[in-house]
Amino acid sequence: MSFVDYDEFKGMIDNPEPQVEYPSTVVTGSSSGDKYVVVLVGLPASGKTYMTTRLSQYLSFFHGASVKIFNVGNYRRKLCGAKSPASFFDPENVDGVSQREKCAQVAMEDLKAFITEKDMNDKIGFFDATNSTLERRKWILSELTPLMNSHKIIFVESIVNETTILENNIKETKVRMPDYEGMEEKEAVDDFNNRREHYKKLYETLTDSVETGERDLSWIKIVDAGRSVSTNNIHGFLPGKIVQLLMNVHLSPRPIFMSRHGQSNYNKLGKIGGDSGLTDWGEAYALKLAEFVHVNILDLNADGSFKDPEKKQAVHARLFTSSLRRTKETSRHIVHHRCDDGWVIMRPKHLSALDEIFAGVFDGMTYENIQEEAPGEFQKRKEDKLSYRYPRGESYLDVIQRLDTVVHEIECQREPVLIVGHQGILRILYAYFTGGSRDDAPFISIPLNTVIEVSPHSYVCDVRRIDLSPPTDSNDDIEPSSH
Numbered sequence: 001m002s003f004v005d006y007d008e009f010k011g012m013i014d015n016p017e018p019q020v021e022y023p024s025t026v027v028t029g030s031s032s033g034d035k036y037v038v039v040l041v042g043l044p045a046s047g048k049t050y051m052t053t054r055l056s057q058y059l060s061f062f063h064g065a066s067v068k069i070f071n072v073g074n075y076r077r078k079l080c081g082a083k084s085p086a087s088f089f090d091p092e093n094v095d096g097v098s099q100r101e102k103c104a105q106v107a108m109e110d111l112k113a114f115i116t117e118k119d120m121n122d123k124i125g126f127f128d129a130t131n132s133t134l135e136r137r138k139w140i141l142s143e144l145t146p147l148m149n150s151h152k153i154i155f156v157e158s159i160v161n162e163t164t165i166l167e168n169n170i171k172e173t174k175v176r177m178p179d180y181e182g183m184e185e186k187e188a189v190d191d192f193n194n195r196r197e198h199y200k201k202l203y204e205t206l207t208d209s210v211e212t213g214e215r216d217l218s219w220i221k222i223v224d225a226g227r228s229v230s231t232n233n234i235h236g237f238l239p240g241k242i243v244q245l246l247m248n249v250h251l252s253p254r255p256i257f258m259s260r261h262g263q264s265n266y267n268k269l270g271k272i273g274g275d276s277g278l279t280d281w282g283e284a285y286a287l288k289l290a291e292f293v294h295v296n297i298l299d300l301n302a303d304g305s306f307k308d309p310e311k312k313q314a315v316h317a318r319l320f321t322s323s324l325r326r327t328k329e330t331s332r333h334i335v336h337h338r339c340d341d342g343w344v345i346m347r348p349k350h351l352s353a354l355d356e357i358f359a360g361v362f363d364g365m366t367y368e369n370i371q372e373e374a375p376g377e378f379q380k381r382k383e384d385k386l387s388y389r390y391p392r393g394e395s396y397l398d399v400i401q402r403l404d405t406v407v408h409e410i411e412c413q414r415e416p417v418l419i420v421g422h423q424g425i426l427r428i429l430y431a432y433f434t435g436g437s438r439d440d441a442p443f444i445s446i447p448l449n450t451v452i453e454v455s456p457h458s459y460v461c462d463v464r465r466i467d468l469s470p471p472t473d474s475n476d477d478i479e480p481s482s483h
Contacts, residue, residue, distance in 0.1 A: 035115050035123045035148055036238060039140055041131045041157035043203060044196045045169040047225060047251040048158055049073075050458040052128045053435070054249050054411070055242060061432050062404050063241065065122040070111045072129035073179075075103040082178050086194035091202055104129060104136075108143050116147060122238060131155075132203045134212055141217075154239060155219035156246065157206045162224045165251055172253065172457065208232055225251040226412075248412035256410065256433060257297065257418045258426045258452045261326040262286050266364070267448075272483060273356065273363035278329045284470035285449050289420075290333035292451060292468055297416055298345060304335030312340045317416040319346040320406075322354035322425070331420045346418070353406045356422035357483050360393025385442040396442050400428055407432060424483040430454065434461045448479060 038055065040048040052069055060067040076084065080099050088096040111125045131137055137155065144153055160166045170192055180188035208215045218233045220243055229247050234240065262282030266274040278286065294300040298314045299307070306312050319334065321327040328350065337345050362370050362377075371378040374391075381388040389395035403425070410417055410429075419429065423446045431441035433454045446452070449469040455462040 033120050033122065034152070034236075034238065036152045036154060037111065037115060037125045037127060037144055037148070038242070039127045039131055039137070039153060039155045040129065041137070041155055041206060042159065043130065043132065043199050044192065045166060046158040046160045047169055048128060050251060051156065051158060051246065051249060052126050053458060054456070055245060056124070056126055057432060057435055058245050058407070059124055059238065059241070061438060062400060062407065063122070063238065065124050065238065066119065067124045067126070068114050069126040069128055070107045072104050072107045072127070075107045076100060077178060079103055079106065084179070086191045086198065089195045089198040091198060108140070112143065112147060124238070130199055132199055134204045134214075137214070151218050151233060151235065153218065154234070154242065155206055155217060157219065157221045159205065159221065159223045160225070165225055168253070169251055177459070220246060222246055244408065245411065248408045250412065250414060252414045253455065253457065254414060255416050255453050255455045257416065258429060258454070259289060259330070259418070259420050259450065260423055260426060260446055260448055261330040261420060263448055264326040270366040270368070271364050272367070273359040275325050277325050281470060281472055282326070282330070285468060286330045286333055288468045288470055289330060289451070292466065293334050293346070293418060297418065300335070304337070306337070312337065314339055314345050315416065316343050317346060317418065318413055319348045319418050319420070320354060321348060321350050321420045322356065322422060323350045323352040324355055327420045327422070351406060353402045354419070354421050354425055357396065357399050357424040358390065358393045360390035362390055362393065386439055396424065396428065397438070399424060400438065403428055422483070426452075434463060
C-alpha cells in the first residue's frame with residue numbers, strides 16, 4: 001500500500017459493517033463515573049497542600065478525572081482576610097473558632113455541589129484543611145456519607161517529625177504562602193510556629209482503634225514525607241494510584257531540568273521520527289549542554305573535573321534519556337565520575353518510555369510529504385492534535401499513558417534530575433509539572449538548544465529557560481517541524 005492511496009484504502013475493502021475505530025481519547029480517559037473525596041489531615045507545614053497539588057494534577061492529567069481542590073485556607077483568606085494572626089487559630093479564641101467553622105462549612109457546600117454534579121467522568125474533590133480532630137472528621141463524614149459510600153471518602157494524613165523536613169516546609173510556607181506576603185522572615189516564621197502550636201493542642205491522629213470509630217474508614221498515613229506509609233481499607237484502581245503516587249511524592253524541593261536533544265540529521269531534513277544521529281550543530285549543543293550541567297547542576301569545573309581533586313565531591317543528580325540515538329549522543333559528554341561516597345555522577349538511565357511519539361507509517365516523512373500523500377490524515381491531526389493517532393503509530397494521549405510510570409520515577413527523586421528527551425515527550429512532562437492541561441500540552445514551546453528548569457512548589461511552579469544555542473553562520477538553526 002502506498003501513502004498516496006492511504007485515505008482511500010478503507011473504501012477499497014468489502015467491509016459494509018466495520019468495527020468502530022477505537023478512539024484514542026479513551027486511552028487514558030476516565031468514564032466509570034466514580035466519585036471520591038480526599039480529605040487531608042495534618043498540622044500546618046506537613047506538606048498537605050503540596051501533596052494535594054501533585055495528586056490533583058496527576059489524577060487529572062494522567063487519568064482523566066475531573067478534579068477540584070477546596071482549600072479551606074483560601075476560603076478563610078477570602079472571607080476573613082489574608083493576614084489573620086496566630087491568635088486567630090487559638091482554640092480558646094471563640095470568635096476565631098466560629099469564623100473558621102463557617103469557612104469550612106462554605107467550602108464543604110461547594111465540595112458537595114461539585115461532587116454531585118452529573119457527568120460520566122470520575123470526579124475527585126479535595127478537602128484541604130488541617131482536619132486535625134476526631135470531631136472535625138466526624139462532621140466531614142456526616143456531611144458526605146448521605147451523598148456517597150463511606151469508602152469513597154479517603155483521609156490522607158501527613159505527619160512530619162523530622163526536624164529538617166519541618167524546617168524546610170516552614171521556610172517554603174513563609175516564602176510562598178499568601179498569608180505572609182511582604183512580611184519579614186523572622187516575623188513570619190514566629191507567627192507560623194505559634195499557629196502550628198495552637199493546632200497541636202487538640203491534634204488527634206487517625207487510628208484503627210475501635211474506640212475512635214475510624215477503624216473502618218479508608219485512609220492513608222504518610223510519615224516524614226514517605227519514610228513510612230500505611231493504608232487502611234484502600235480498594236480500587238484510583239485509590240491505588242493515589243497510594244502509589246503518595247509513596248513517591250516527597251516534600252524536598254529540587255529542580256527538574258529538561259532539554260531536547262541537539263539538532264539531528266532528520267531535524268535538518270525536516271523529517272519526523274527516525275533514529276538519526278546529531279548534525280555538527282547538534283554536536284556543538286551537546287558540548288555546551290555538558291558544560292552547563294557540570295557547572296550549574298553538578299558544581300564541577302566546566303570540563304567535568306572535580307573542583308578539589310583530593311575530595312571527589314559533586315552534587316548528586318540523575319540523568320534520564322530516551323533509548324534513541326540522538327538523546328544518547330546529546331548527553332554523552334556529561335561526565336560519570338565516581339565520587340568519594342560511591343555515587344556515580346549522572347549515571348545515564350535510558351528509558352524507551354521517553355522515546356518520541358511514534359509516527360507509524362509516516363515515520364521518516366516530512367509534513368509536506370504527509371499533506372501531499374495523505375491529506376485526510378494531515379487534516380485529522382490539524383483538527384485534534386491531542387487525540388490524533390498516527391496510522392499504526394501513537395497519539396499524544398497514548399504517550400501520556402506510557403509516561404505514567406516515568407512520572408512516578410521522577411517524582412520520587414530527591415536529587416536534581418536532567419531529562420534529555422524529545423519535543424512531544426517534554427511537552428507532556430512540562431505541562432504536568434507546571435500544572436498545565438492535556439489540551440494545551442501539544443502546543444507548548446520546547447525549542448532546540450534550550451534547558452528548561454522547573455521547580456514545583458505548593459502554590460506555584462517556578463520556570464526558567466536557558467538558551468544555549470551554539471553560534472552558527474548557516475541555516476542549521478532552523479527549528480524543525482513540530483510533532
